[in-house]
Amino acid sequence: MNLNRPIMATKDSADASHQVLTFCLGSETYAVDILLVQEIRGWTPVTRLPQSPTHMLGMLNLRGSIVPVIDLRVRFGLEQAPFTPVTVIVVLSVQTPSGRREFGLVVDSVSDVVDIDAAELKETPSLGSKPSVELIKGLAAVADRMLILLNVDELIRCDLAQAEVSATTRAA
Amino acid sequence: MTLEMDQFHAGFFEEAFESLDAMENALLQLDPGTPNADAINLIFRVAHSIKGGSGMFSFTEVASFTHTLETLLDELRAGRMAVTRPIIDLLLKSTDVLRGMLQATQRKTPVDQQTVADIQFDLEMMLVKRAPAAGPVVAAEVAPAPLHPKEATWTIDFCPNARLLAPGADPSRVFAELAEMGTMALVAHADKLPAFADLDPEVCYLTWTITLTTDLPAEAIQNVLDWAEAECQLRSEESVQRRPEVAPATIVTKDQPTDAAPAAPGAPQPSATPQAPVGEVGGPAAKASSAESNSIRVATEKLDELMNTVGEIVIAQSMLMQLVDGTKPPRVDRIRAGLIQLERNVRELQESVMRVRMLPIRFAFSRFPRLVHDLSARLNKQIELKMTGEQTELDKKVLEKIGDPLVHLVRNSIDHGIELPETRMAAGKAAVGTLFLNAYQRGGSIVIEVGDDGAGLNLERILSKARAKGLVGQNDTLSDEAIANLIFHPGFSTAEVTTELSGRGVGMDVVRRNIEELGGSIELRTETGKGSSVVISLPLTLAIVDGLSVAVGGEVYIVPLVAIIASLQFKRGRARRLAGVGEVFLFRDDYIPIIRLHEAFNVEPRCRDLELGSVMVVECDGRKVGLFVDELLGQQQVVVKSMETNYHRIEGVSGATILGDGSVALILDIPSLVRYAAERVAA
């Protein structure tokens, strides 16, 4: 996989099926809507943010834009892995009501682009102690693999947008 | 070579399409009964200039068609043919054909020969059976006057850009075009010609002086020259003083001396040459049309782009400076000197761009006279509004966002600040209260004051309310100022009942948050019985900030320079620990608290001893705080990047920037840090 190249998504996917980019976290394979993926890049050090949760690694300089980077391993309750030259950041670009947002997700490795039939998306079973079930849109079975589809909107809502907190709430 | 030609073509096509639109509009508005002379002239000029341009680029089909079109238009323009409905329709069809031809030419697809031929035939038929006109074309609201102004002689300095000799752009075409317009003479100048051996045949070293006597207006000449404009500079001068008179029924288009005009000061003299720029041709007439406003509307996105670019240049330049620092060879000095010059230029550029975005605060103040009038009437109060400094300029974005907070402050003053006339008189004050709005620039900031001579804040009530809410300990003593600033706490409103005017949920805390989001600060001053004022300080520009970079552990932070009062190296024993307060030190008669940034930001520092690092004294809202950091790194200008675009606001951080080495540094939000210290004290 050629890192640091922007991905051009094909927009002619029909409504019924759409393409997803698959990536690995630990022993699981996750997937994210290919149209949201702006680019894949290698790891570069980020600037830490004060009083931020552990999975929020910090801010990255993405060609002049300040982009937050989340460690998905930590977010999903996995042990943090050391960052190596082949660690991957998947940069997503999402259109939200308040404008276009970019952010990065650190994953173990990126796999391939796969077609998913929306009709075959299965509900996430409510059992299981994963603390982050709300971040999952559903499960899809593709050629013997189970793909866990990421709910990007929820990710933004939980982690990246300011919660409605009054100004004085602050860790001292 | 083709690339360059396409670039020249692009300009031609762009202008051509635009003029065709103008031509079409003019045609649509043309009334056969009373045709407008200006419109016809415009249409003629469009055809004429497209003809010229297409000829220059060898778009022969376009040129030929436009030539026929132009001939017909000339007849109309000269009054030798009447403008009729069928002619207008035909001209509209011609516009379509022409547009199609230009598009085909631009895209290099074949032209629809059949349609072109058909319309061209119709045009020619029109010419053949020209109907005698009723008379010269009538200019709007004016007694008939001949359309042709008197002849004038022009001098044109034709200095082509070097590449003009590329195929299709031969200056001789321009000369031929000009020659058609009247009597032309030209002289070539060879002073720039190098030695033969060094001559590059593709480069044009020659310049020309052209003298043209024509009855066509300046715009016609300009049009021809415009096609070559991209490649040459020219100076059109009127070598003859136009007669200032106009026909008795004045029109705002041309000066057209009629036979009935009284004797002119003198027939045009070919020799005397008072210089007059093209714009003044035709006397007052052309002035009216060329006296367009001195301003243009600019889409804000364009300004944002400009600002972005300037920001990027600042970053690039600091990256270069970084590369230069630390290398020793002698040439480095010259590079450094060059970079310093660049820095100066960039700063100027940045200031200019900033100024483009600035608007006077008058736009934000303008709603207040009415507001004050209505509100005071409704509340039976007598209030006089005094506004000063309305011409103070600030950034458009800031201006937009400052409106609501200001309204809230004004409403507060009217509602809670200024007393009823009886109350005022009982207190020995004038019945009429004063509300003042003042704006001025101070250093790198804009200061806006909103104040009144009302009752001032009831500090007692605020304090007891704060105690009731647990914000302030029962036994804590606060300065008057601290008490006053308590009202910035969310949910804090001293009015027992939220009046309809001040609204609910829009407390002073929201006002402060709005101001701080703009990178500014807000301060409240009050004197019981005398009045209150709110002082808002805003940065002149949102986008670029002068800062001091500091290191804490492995992190770099930027401290805005405007907030820094001093930077100190501590000696052992300077800091003390006060119970309930924390570390403080004496600075110019006051004990001020110390914030250890490594604690506040949870960073592992390089040193924990105050004497080994640096303490920076910063100030905000009149309060001072000492920030303890590992090391001061250096002063630099940084481009502020918003955190909110992709993330959200964080306490203590007002934005981020990209340093010369490409890494992200956080910019400290001094107001919130200062507040953090104060509240830590109170806690």
Add this chain to the structure above:
Amino acid sequence: MTVSATVRLPVSTSLRECAALKQQLLVHLESPDPVLIDLADVELIDTAALQLLFAFSRERHANSLSTIWQGDGPTFWNAVNAAGLQIGDTAGTGTNGARKYDS
């Protein structure tokens, strides 16, 4: 009078031919004997070529060397006039000088 060389201008003497023409002329730039430029064939000429020829003749003239223009081709001389150039040499059999263009 002996002529050191004859340069025969092609039918189309324009920018495209200039590079080659310049090389041709360069060879004779400094020859002490008159250089003859034959205009007879010229049917198409542009400003680039005119500039080149003008520069050639001017430099020779500045060094007191002679250039002869041969052939009455109106194409050539009209073009010279239209460009406001003065080309020509007092000696020689060709058309002398160029007049300032006026109608």
